[in-house]
Amino acid sequence: MKDIYLLLTKSDTFVSKAIYLMTQDSYTHISISFEENLQPMYSCARKYTYSPIPAGIRNESFExxxxxxxxxxxxxxxxxTVKKEIYYKAKFILESILNHSQDYKYNLMGLILCKLEVPYRRNHYYFCSEFVSEILAYSQAIELPKLPCLMKPSDYLLFEELECLYQGNIGELIKYRDLC
Incomplete structure (x- = not known):
């Protein structure tokens, strides 16, 4: 058996605040990692610290x-926790996307339609939870209750298969992660 890690966050950026205003969800962003120390960790997010655009597939670093x-x-x-074959299949799907990461863009239209529960899938476009959900669905790591393009970060709070390891803030998580 192997473990896949999901990090849910809610920042105070303009995009996160706008998502929160539309959804009232506890978390507005999700990332995926295949390592206990969460590095590397990936999502579809901003490319630069101080600007929400451009956005795409990113390695989100704590350092x-x-x-x-x-x-x-x-x-x-x-x-x-998943079987080894599923873990490596999910990792392979991620690596396939990473090999062409420059071709992927942020799916703003999909994000808006997700809130309206209208499925909208575009090739080479993702928002964060669509990106993570597609990896998990296509690898059969977890059975989703809806299409990846309709999944929100907060939907992951409802999965019994997920074990909560930590709740708090990023700073404390970084300290916790360093202990792993």
Missing amino acids: KGFYNKNQHIPCALYKL
């Missing part, structure tokens, strides 16, 4: 960038 400068934001870390 530099957005999380390093925003350690106060709330987060929750979850673990999904």
